[in-house]
Amino acid sequence: MASRSLLCLVLVVACAVGAWAQSPQQPTGTWASEASGAYFYYGAIVNDGTYAYLVGGYQYGAGNPSGRGYRVLPRYPHPNNVFTTLAELPTQVYVNGGAYYNGNVYSFGNAYYGNGAIYRYTISTNSWVQLSPTLTGNRYYVKAATCGTKIYVAGGYYGGYSNQCDE
Numbered sequence: 001m002a003s004r005s006l007l008c009l010v011l012v013v014a015c016a017v018g019a020w021a022q023s024p025q026q027p028t029g030t031w032a033s034e035a036s037g038a039y040f041y042y043g044a045i046v047n048d049g050t051y052a053y054l055v056g057g058y059q060y061g062a063g064n065p066s067g068r069g070y071r072v073l074p075r076y077p078h079p080n081n082v083f084t085t086l087a088e089l090p091t092q093v094y095v096n097g098g099a100y101y102n103g104n105v106y107s108f109g110n111a112y113y114g115n116g117a118i119y120r121y122t123i124s125t126n127s128w129v130q131l132s133p134t135l136t137g138n139r140y141y142v143k144a145a146t147c148g149t150k151i152y153v154a155g156g157y158y159g160g161y162s163n164q165c166d167e
Contacts, residue, residue: 035081044098044144046105048123051075053086053100055107055121056093070094070112073105073121073128087126089119097144099151108153108166111140116158136164 043057052075059072070092074083095111105121116135121128135142139156153166 035076035083042094042111044096044107046098046100048100048105051077053098053105053121054083055098055105056089056096056110058094087121087128089121090128090130091117093117093119095140097142097153097156099144099146099153101146101149101151106144106151108144109135109140109142109156135166137162139164 039058039060040054041058043059044055046053046055054072054074054076056070056072058070059074071088071090073086073089075086076083078084089107091110092112093107093110095109097108099106099108103123105123107119107121110117116138118131118134119128120131135153135156137156137158139158139162142153142156142162144151144153150167154164156162156164
């Protein structure tokens with residue numbers, strides 16, 4: 001298990017090495033107030049290069065058809081500076097991690113049920129599916145990152161802090 005954790009650390013550092021090679025730059029411009037959405041916390045945020053997706057978590061007032069604030073998937077921005085509500089997750093999910101890869105948004109871990117489930121949202125079909133593999137351990141509060149052609153899911157919590165890393 002220690003070697004797996006070390007592998008995750010090495011991969012995270014290797015993926016970030018390009019960022020360290022850049023010379024520091026002062027920020028330019030100013031922050032602008034954008035469209036307000038629903039309240040959002042305890043969920044994941046995923047970026048596909050064009051849009052940001054708010055995955056699960058508590059999203060009171062998000063306007064999802066079922067009214068269940070833990071199943072929502074809004075996408076931003078919309079050409080009119082508003083959130084677009086997409087297909088609901090198959091179940092309530094919160095304190096999850098998220099990542100994007102190859103036209104899909106992924107949700108990892110779930111404190112709502114504590115089952116280590118992995119869900120995949122396919123952008124082109126606006127649909128979710130639960131994948132048969134699960135995280136090693138029923139953990140949540142995980143962090144996920146895409147590095148090349150792989151997604152790494154590290155850490156988390158379930159009855160104690162975790163040093164596990166899944167690929």
